[in-house]
Amino acid sequence: MRVLCLHGHGTSSTIFETQLTAICEALDESMENEYIFIDGPVESDRVRGSYLLLSSGIHSQLIFGLAEAGMSEMVPGPFFGWFTGFTPNEIQASHDLVAEVIAEDGPFDAIFGFSQGATLALCYLLQHSEPPPVHFAVLFSCAGPAFSSDMSLSCEIIRGFVSDDFDTLQYLATDMESSGPDPSVPLSIGSDISPREAFMETISSALRLGGDNGFIAPAAAVEQWRAASVADREELMTRVFHPSLTSTRVKIPTVHVLGQSDTAEVFAQAALCRNLCDARLVEQVEHSAAHDVPRKSEEVQQVVQAILAAKSEAELMGF
Incomplete structure (x- = not known):
């Protein structure tokens, strides 16, 4: 399975790779996979008060909620985002990069995104549905909304x-x-x-x-x-x-992963994002952390099982 991976705002492909370590290792036990991590087109400041990277041998983990004072030393930049504004042209620039990677390095079976990267994945799928660019998507902490580059909308x-x-x-x-x-x-x-x-x-x-x-x-x-x-x-x-503004829906299987301790704002946006996907093809997994990717063993397994189920559903659909 080949997967395109889109990081969150103010982080990087390297940080997202570390975030996904436990999930990727668990997936790799059942099949051969290749993960392509790319950086967003906009260099940015480090995300506020969120990440500290600790390495121990070949294993790494991200610790959340630590003081910003020490993070810049522990997590070297540069840091990136997919957009810093919401105009159609800015959204289109991020779409163009994703399209370029798919054209040059694809095809991909799936797209994994975290936070702003999950939002971008959803936007891209909503605007590129025929044919869909991937077979299924996994959206971690999708902190929407789904912005559009289509200037005819609204x-x-x-x-x-x-x-x-x-x-x-x-x-x-x-x-x-x-x-x-x-x-x-x-x-x-x-x-x-x-x-x-x-x-x-x-x-x-x-x-x-x-x-x-x-x-x-x-x-x-x-x-x-x-x-x-x-x-x-x-x-x-x-x-x-917005589900009330458009009838367009993502027509491939989607897995929505959300931390139970995330903010009310993110929960609200995540609900909007789910409702922009075909309800028959949606699976939601909640974990005990906040705005993060789960790393507890039992929660990792729940996500992996949901991913495998989405992959199987996509295969039944003929992908």
Whole structure:
């Protein structure tokens, strides 16, 4: 099995390879595999307060939640991301890199992504479905939303934006940032939400997540969009996939892996991401960590079994 692997924001292909060590070793017990890890196109700062790399012999593990002061010494850069803004052109640049790797180094049976890398994998699959570029996908801590490079998406909503809408978005993205969302209230998914509400809710959540992870300044982003709207530059306005805004779904098996101690914001976005996939082909696995890849033996085995089941399902579908 050949797998394309996409790391999270502010990390690197090397760090993601270390994160996946236990899962890859367990998968390798049942079949011969090749994992292709690539770096994102944008050099970035190290992700905020998340990773410390410890090596012991041939085994490595990532320890989370440690002080930033020591991390830069323990984890050498450079660090990368897939995008630092949400405009269609920025999303397209990351798609172009993935397409180039698939063309030059493929074909691939699967795509594994973590955090922003999982979001990119989902976006790419939503926009490249005929034929699908891989047979199945594994999305770890998919901290969406699924951004689109398709400038025709949500045009009516964007063209209808007025000053009050940007004020509301500014409040949702910044004034709420300190307290965060109510963990008991997920992002809306069903038919009871209007397209405009779905768009606003999804964008504001994306801005809060981007602000939390240090790769976007929410207030500045909203003002840039306001200026773009005034200048009639809608190509600079973000497009997102949302279950209420599009009927497009990922039509291959997907495994969604999520830490039980991750933030309410990530849980909400992960739910949106799952609902952009064919429900008949979705498998979810939860583990005891936070925004991480599981490494406890029993949890690794749960993920491996889900991966093998997705592979078998893809084979039954003729892939």
